[in-house]
Amino acid sequence: MKCYTNRGESVEVPNFVGMSYKEAVRAAKSNDFNIAITDSVYIEGKLPGEVIAQSPKNKSLVKEGRTIYLTIVKNSADMVTLPPLAGS
Numbered sequence: 626m627k628c629y630t631n632r633g634e635s636v637e638v639p640n641f642v643g644m645s646y647k648e649a650v651r652a653a654k655s656n657d658f659n660i661a662i663t664d665s666v667y668i669e670g671k672l673p674g675e676v677i678a679q680s681p682k683n684k685s686l687v688k689e690g691r692t693i694y695l696t697i698v699k700n701s702a703d704m705v706t707l708p709p710l711a712g713s
Contacts, residue, residue, distance in 0.1 A: 638693060640683035646674040646697055659692040665699035673700040 639656060641649040646662070653660045668677070678696035681687055 634688065635686040636689055638679075638681050638683050638685045638687055638691075641676045641679045641693065641695060642683070644676050645672070646676065646695070649676050649695060653693060657689040659690065661692050661694050662697055663694040664696040666696065667699050667702040671698040673698055 636656065638658070639652055641652065644652065650660050663680075664678075666677070671677070675698045676695050677698055680694045681691075
């Protein structure tokens with residue numbers, strides 16, 4: 626049985642930070658990468674869906690077909706339950 630691992634062959638990871646999620650997916654597909662969201666955080670002033678971090682970092686050398694993990698901006702902040710206020 627033959628096995629192909631593309632040993633010694635690698636491609637450079639593009640910079641996805643600053644792209645929208647949809648743009649990142651298109652760019653990943655054109656470079657033979659997969660995309661997965663690992664985290665989302667709310668940042669006031671940033672557009673929902675904007676990529677703010679990636680792993681592996683841009684310019685890293687990886688094999689084709691590798692999954693790039695993204696952190697994106699979410700639509701709204703988490704709801705937080707506050708304790709009862711004094712005097713209420």
